[in-house]
Structures are given as C-alpha cells and as structure tokens.
Amino acid sequence: MTITLQPDGALPAADSQDRPLAVGRAARFWRGRPEDAAWVRPALLALILATGLLQLWNLSASGYANSFYSAAVQAGSESWKAFFFGSSDAANSITVDKPPAALWPMALSVRLFGLGSWQILVPEVLMGLGTVAVLYAAVRRRFSAVAGLTAGLVLALTPVAALMFRFNNPDALLALLMTVTVYCVLRALEAGRTKWLVWAGVAVGFAFLTKTLQAFLILPPLALVYAVCAPTTLRRRLGQLALSAGAMVASAGWWVAIVELWPASSRPYIGGSQNNSFLELTFGYNGLGRINGNETGSVGGGGGGGSTGQWGATGIGRMFNSEIGGQISWLLPAALLLLVAGLVITRRATRTDTARSAFLVWGSAMLMTMAVFSFMAGIFHQYYTVALAPYIAAVIGMGVAVLWEERSNILASVTLAVVTGSTAVWAYVLLARTPDYLPWLRWAVLIGGLFAAAGLLLVGKLGRRLAIVAAGLAAVASLAGPFAYTLSTVNSAHTGSIVTAGPASMGGPGGMGGGRGPGGDGGRGGMTPPGQQGTGQQGNGTGTGTQNQNGQNQNGQNQNGMGQNGMGQPPTGGGGQMGQPPTGTGTGTTRNGTTQRPGGMPGGMGGGTGERGGMGGLLNGQKVSAEVETALKKNASDYTWVAAAIGSQNAASYQLATEKPVMAIGGFNGSDPSPTLAQFKQYVADGKIHYFLSGSGGGPGGGGSSSITTWVEANFKKVTVDGTTLYDLTQKTT
Numbered sequence: 001m002t003i004t005l006q007p008d009g010a011l012p013a014a015d016s017q018d019r020p021l022a023v024g025r026a027a028r029f030w031r032g033r034p035e036d037a038a039w040v041r042p043a044l045l046a047l048i049l050a051t052g053l054l055q056l057w058n059l060s061a062s063g064y065a066n067s068f069y070s071a072a073v074q075a076g077s078e079s080w081k082a083f084f085f086g087s088s089d090a091a092n093s094i095t096v097d098k099p100p101a102a103l104w105p106m107a108l109s110v111r112l113f114g115l116g117s118w119q120i121l122v123p124e125v126l127m128g129l130g131t132v133a134v135l136y137a138a139v140r141r142r143f144s145a146v147a148g149l150t151a152g153l154v155l156a157l158t159p160v161a162a163l164m165f166r167f168n169n170p171d172a173l174l175a176l177l178m179t180v181t182v183y184c185v186l187r188a189l190e191a192g193r194t195k196w197l198v199w200a201g202v203a204v205g206f207a208f209l210t211k212t213l214q215a216f217l218i219l220p221p222l223a224l225v226y227a228v229c230a231p232t233t234l235r236r237r238l239g240q241l242a243l244s245a246g247a248m249v250a251s252a253g254w255w256v257a258i259v260e261l262w263p264a265s266s267r268p269y270i271g272g273s274q275n276n277s278f279l280e281l282t283f284g285y286n287g288l289g290r291i292n293g294n295e296t297g298s299v300g301g302g303g304g305g306g307s308t309g310q311w312g313a314t315g316i317g318r319m320f321n322s323e324i325g326g327q328i329s330w331l332l333p334a335a336l337l338l339l340v341a342g343l344v345i346t347r348r349a350t351r352t353d354t355a356r357s358a359f360l361v362w363g364s365a366m367l368m369t370m371a372v373f374s375f376m377a378g379i380f381h382q383y384y385t386v387a388l389a390p391y392i393a394a395v396i397g398m399g400v401a402v403l404w405e406e407r408s409n410i411l412a413s414v415t416l417a418v419v420t421g422s423t424a425v426w427a428y429v430l431l432a433r434t435p436d437y438l439p440w441l442r443w444a445v446l447i448g449g450l451f452a453a454a455g456l457l458l459v460g461k462l463g464r465r466l467a468i469v470a471a472g473l474a475a476v477a478s479l480a481g482p483f484a485y486t487l488s489t490v491n492s493a494h495t496g497s498i499v500t501a502g503p504a505s506m507g508g509p510g511g512m513g514g515g516r517g518p519g520g521d522g523g524r525g526g527m528t529p530p531g532q533q534g535t536g537q538q539g540n541g542t543g544t545g546t547q548n549q550n551g552q553n554q555n556g557q558n559q560n561g562m563g564q565n566g567m568g569q570p571p572t573g574g575g576g577q578m579g580q581p582p583t584g585t586g587t588g589t590t591r592n593g594t595t596q597r598p599g600g601m602p603g604g605m606g607g608g609t610g611e612r613g614g615m616g617g618l619l620n621g622q623k624v625s626a627e628v629e630t631a632l633k634k635n636a637s638d639y640t641w642v643a644a645a646i647g648s649q650n651a652a653s654y655q656l657a658t659e660k661p662v663m664a665i666g667g668f669n670g671s672d673p674s675p676t677l678a679q680f681k682q683y684v685a686d687g688k689i690h691y692f693l694s695g696s697g698g699g700p701g702g703g704g705s706s707s708i709t710t711w712v713e714a715n716f717k718k719v720t721v722d723g724t725t726l727y728d729l730t731q732k733t734t
Contacts, residue, residue, distance in 0.1 A: 424449020
C-alpha cells in the first residue's frame, strides 16, 4: 500500500482502497524508517514495552514512596499556589528543599486521578520510558539501531535506574532532561543549527528547576565540545553558545525571579534555607555545601570535608565501593575502556566528525559527573548515581558498535575481549558482596564472560554465526548481574528519603536511613552513615552491631531499646512494617520523644524509644492509625492546619493520611527557622493549628523547633490516641 501526497502536500483522508488514514499511520509507526531493516522498529517498541512492564511491576508496593515529596504533591493537587512554589502543605507554610519542577507532573496526575500510589509514581515510570526512548534516538541517529537498542537496554537494566524511575524523588526528571540536553547538543553539532542548541539551554533550565546546580555539572564539557567541533565559524559558535545560555537563564529564571520578588509575608518559607531565600538554598545547602560539606541546617550540621566523613569515603574509587558499586558500576569499567577505544578509532577524523563528537559529549558528561560524585564531601546518596546511567549506557552502545564494525582488526577484537572479560570479573566481585543472593550467578557470569571473551579474541576469524554467538554470550554475561539486581529492586518496596537498589550488601546500604520492603530486608528506618554496620532486631530485642569510627571498630549490644549501635546499619532480619519506625533500638536514652545521640545531635535520627519519634520520622514516614486519623480530621475545617510536627517527613505522614494541611516545623531536617517561636505562638493564638504531634524529633541542633516543643509541652493539654501523643493547642493546662 502506498500513500501519495495531494498536490498541496497534504495527506489524503484515506488510501485508494478507502482504508482509513489511521491504518496507514499505524503501519508506518510499526514499520519505522523506510531505510531501516524490518525488525528495527518492532525491536524498539518491544524494548519500550518491556521496560514499562518492568518498571510498573509491583509499583504500588512502595505506597507513597518518599512521603516528603508525596505530601508536596498532595498539597499541589489541592492548591495552585502550593503547586507553583512546591509547598509541603496546601496552607503554604514551607516548601520542599528543591525547586518544584519534579513535583508538577505528579501533582497534575493526582489532581486528575486522585491521591494514590500509582497516580504519584506512574509519571516517574513515564519519565523512565522517555529517557530510554531519547537515549535510543540520540545513539541510533549517528551510529546504528543495534547501538541505540544496546544503549536503551543497558539503561533499562541499570539497578539504580530501575529504582529511581519508579520512585518520586526529583532524579527521574533530572535524568530525562539531561539526556534531552545531550540529544539536542548532538543535533546542533550535526549542522551547527542554533535551534537545537537553544533547546538544549531550555532543557538545562528546566533541569535546574528540578535539582538546582546538579543540572550544570555537564555544561562546561558540552560547551567546550561544541565550541571546538561544531561545523561553523568560531564567531558563530560562540554566539550560539551565548544564545543557549540566554535560553537556559530564561527557562529557569522566570520562576526564580517570581519567588525572589514575591513578598516573603505572603509566600511559603523556602525550605532548606536559613534566610528564606531560594538563592541561598541554591548556592548553599543545595550548591557549594554539597561540594565542600559545609551544609548549614543539614543532617549532622555543617561540618564536613576530608576524605572520609558522614557521607562515606571520597576519592576515585567511590563509584566502585561496597555502598555504591552495585547501584551503577556494573558496566562503568567497560564504559571507560570503550570511551578510550572510541576516541582512538576516531582520532584521525576531521574536527567536525559527528562520531567523535558523540564520544566526546557522552564521555565528558560521564567523566564530569563521576568526578564530582567521587569527590564531593557533602550530602551524597547512592541513588544520585542515576545521573550517570544514561551516559554510561550511551558510551556502551556506541563503543560496542564501533568495535564490532572493526572486529576484523586484531586490536578491536582484543579490546572487545578485554572489555567482556573485565566486565565479567567485576560482576563477580559485585555479586560476591551479596553472597546469599543467587550464589550461583556470580560463577555463571564469570565463566560465561570468560568464554565469551575467548570467542571475541577470534571473532575476526570466526564465521558470522559463531561470531554472533560469542557476542550474544558476551551480552548475556555482561547484563546478567545488573538484571538480577534490577529484578530484586522491582520486587521490593522502597520508602523513605534514602533508598538503594538491589539486595542488601555486606558493606551496608550506606547513606542515612532509607527504606526497603518488609520481610527479609527488615524495615530500614535506622541511620546508616557509610562505613558503619550492624545487625539486630526491631522492637524490644537484642542484637549486635559494629561501629567504625576513625578506623576503629567498636562492638556493642542492643538490649530493650538501649544500645550503642543506633547509628549502625538498620536491622537486616526482624522484618517490621514498611515505613514504621523502630520501637526498640536506639542510641543513648530517650526523653520526651527525643533521642540523644553522640555529639549532642537531637532526636529524629536514631531509632526512637517510647513515643513515636526517631529515624522513622526524619528520613521515613510514620504509620498513622485510623484512630489518630479520625482525631485529626475532627472539625478540620475550623483550622488552617490540623496539626503541626517537627520535620517534614513526620508532617507528611499525617497529611497523606488525612489529606489535610499539616505544618512541617523546621522543614525537612527540623532545623529551618520556620516558623519562629513567636510566629508559632501567634498561629496558636489565632486558632489556626489544632494539634501538635509529640515525639517528632528536633532536627540537627534543635533551634526554633526545640523551643516550640518546650513551649507546647509546658502549656497545653496532652492527649494520647492509640499510643500517639498529641497536644491539643486549643486547651491550655494553666
């Protein structure tokens, strides 16, 4: 069937057999480009479909995932003002500690379809599918369909990508926008077209509105590559870069300008800042503080720096260590080798060669991001590494395609063999870190990879069928490990602020807290600075743990909620309800719901005892009973906020349960000066807050949140509902 054009260039309404035009479009959609082999488009659609099914599998098990962001999504679905600012509650007391772009798709989904797990997380899945599709298009455009499909498959099977493309942190949208940025730069490099470079600037601008300065990590190398390699005059190249920078500023600056110019008295407090300024948040807590470790108001205060700190050892090996390796590094050694190989093969190409430019763009983005992640001394979580996933996948797809074309050359076949063999050995090392998870797999991967490497050494002399068999075995051996970790990831629930992919490793998940599914993994509600380990049970039980401080191990016992390893790895046995804080293990003693920890850091971070506080509230949500929910909803329309709680995660749990505004005192960490004690007293005097939730921690350093807690406990009636202590702010004790 052939569809011909009308004289004016328009398509007819139906073909010569009166078949609807939609059928012809569907056929073209299935067939793809006329110059492609018939299998190419079906293979791409199969990859997208399989990726979607993988990411949707067991999706609702994570519930509201990170309730910190889910509460802001709920607020944005109720209030357009909260939507615009990214407020934690619909009454607009304080914002989340990021700009709101990542919240907008989820909030629109909830506004359209109602509040629920799927309504929040499906937009993240769609971002994952979009990233795979854009990555395929970018790689396939210059290389081959096989290269594009390889890149897309590698991305889909990267464990941390499988985690974050079904979780509601900002990183899914950031990864998509960064991939779009690279795609646009590559399109601009083809013919020096200004339009595509401007679109790249727009993508970076919206990436800034997703996760502030992390969006700028890849700008220096991308700008340099364009300035050197674009097929136009140097003067025009520099002018185009200036226009792209202008587009970036405009696409991000409109929101920043409105927020900064909006009277502070009529907008929410900027969460994460100490002076109610988004610019301070951008360049401080979310900016330079992440690099040098001086993050005022963060968990653990503003210290930092050094080669080893609260967020783990820094250095060139960070991406490969026991805390991060299983998240992202399965094919990272291969990508580094293939990047070198690709640049060597294209070394004699002209300045404007698009193949070499592609290696330079993807490779420099990978190296820059890897370098910053490896050496940053501030807050660092394993899931940040999803930003590396598209770059690694692209280099793998391009590098394998180029070497395969050159396979008759002995150096190319040797390189393919070395890449395959080293990948198999590294996968064996990573799999050995989880010895109880599919123990046979590491041997199968190692043996299969070494056999494939041997076959690739002779690939230039083998027949086509044997060569394809060797290549297929190499692909299976290289992807089996990350595929297994990806399956473990999608089969587990993930909740809280800090989550990890794959099964729990011997080295511990690292980071601080986080949440994985109930059952064998236990409820990861405890605080886990990298380098510390511990095992035990939740509740009033016993356990053992080790704590590594300054290179020395200290052993301790946990008994009946008292112990010395409350900052070690959370329980790996004992089960426990997902998102429910421990009721036993902790550090030191608990008074008034505040756990006293080493270094004088107040509660909300260790496992709390007695009343519901502890880590479950700072980095994970609380479990809200039906009785408490009913109490908070009673006469809710009479109040601006049905309750107030220290810390955003505490407030989020009650807000999601009631779908009514709950004030997050002190923001995420409970350390932001919002509201002040005087402001809080005025809110109470005006009858705007019904309850104060006790046992919700105090944040690092206490500050205003501690003074508010003290004032409330001294002046208002204490009410216990189903084991949860509330203070009724409408009833004074004196």
